[in-house]
Amino acid sequence: MTDPASLLRARRADLAAQRVSLTAELAGIRAAKGESSADDEHDPEGSTLSSDWSRISGLEAGLSAQEAEVAGALDRVAAGTYGLCENCGRPIGAPRLEARPTAALCIECAS
Ligand SMILES: [Zn+2]
Incomplete structure (x- = not known):
């Protein structure tokens, strides 16, 4: 296992990379909003x-x-509790961790 x-x-x-591009996209929309807000708020571009x-x-x-x-998962790695269920303290199964590396609960506690 990795x-x-x-x-x-x-x-x-x-x-973090996704956040950078989202932030840039938000800034672009904000700028476009600022420009169009002087116009009629019912203009079709405004609703787009x-x-x-x-979205x-x-x-x-x-x-x-x-x-x-x-x-949270990295905190658990640092604390040495990664892979242990936060609820019952038992090990979270490897297949579950592979499917969901940030899982904080074992499959029993999560269901
Ligand atoms: Zn559990």
């Missing part, structure tokens, strides 16, 4: 911007949740 810490760090780097905005806000929220999961 070393979980390097796997988690790779995932964290990947999430709003739906882009909510990207949703992605951002998902990204934050994943970042928190990865950070």
